[in-house]
Amino acid sequence: MDSSTKVGMKEEEERPHVLVVDDSLVDRKIMERLFTNSACKVTTAENGQKALELLGQGEDKHNNINHQGLKINLVVTDYCMPGMTGYDLLKKVKESCDIKEIPVIIVSSENVPTRIEKCLKEGAQEFILKPLKQSDVKKLRCQMQFTQPMKGRLCMGR
């Protein structure tokens, strides 16, 4: 591909694959619809552990035939979850060699500046207040077009 090829030009290219992590079934369903409505493929997970498994970082990652995990382009995770919080999950993603490039968005119903700072510092791409709106998702979708990794090219961040 030459350097002037625009990202996202190919209509038949796979839709971006979003992994939505939230312990609330209501929120998982809503977010799934929001992202599907923005031409994304969506997989949901109810906790951080399951999310890591889907990302190929589960405990049995060396035994797992599918140790590569799903090809995820964006992780959207709730902050407040029992057990592994969204922040814990963010850390694990950013600490891993295989998946640290995947952008992680933290969503939360609580507007706590120290929490936001903590997440951004740990490498979250963005912190968005719940409940998510279609406009939030549309914005993310646009951003994703420019951060999708392409072979042999640098990943352009925001």
Next chain:
Amino acid sequence: MASVPQLQRQFIEYTTSLHNEGYLDDQFSQLQKLQDESNPDFVVEVVSLYFEDSEKLLNNLATALQQKSVDYKQVDSHVHQFKGSSSSIGAQRVASVCVHFRNFCEEKNLEGCLRCLQQVKQEYILVRNKLEALFGLEQQILQAGGSIPMME
């Protein structure tokens, strides 16, 4: 037997009043916008999940507050969940009570918590009844061969 235009008008008026009276906020409208031909039952599906979830939470709250030694962290955690799901579907009044409820949890104020539990239960039942009525209207419109008006 009401005609389709009459039913549609009823639907619009009812939805508008629910918003005006604060039972539902913009988030509910957002959900309605996500419903289309390929996802015709989206709102009912989400709201049904909300009802199931809420009923569990209310039971958990009642149990937690009946303990000899109340675990306020646990109570707060349930209320936080309830507030979250209520906000997600636009059940504004339920979410508002949850805010007060959380304050009482922080103060470890049992009386306050028990009062809030009653209040939140009442608000929940109210919004549940209203949503069920709204869905009933929708069904009537569809059965009469009409389509659900898009609310702006």
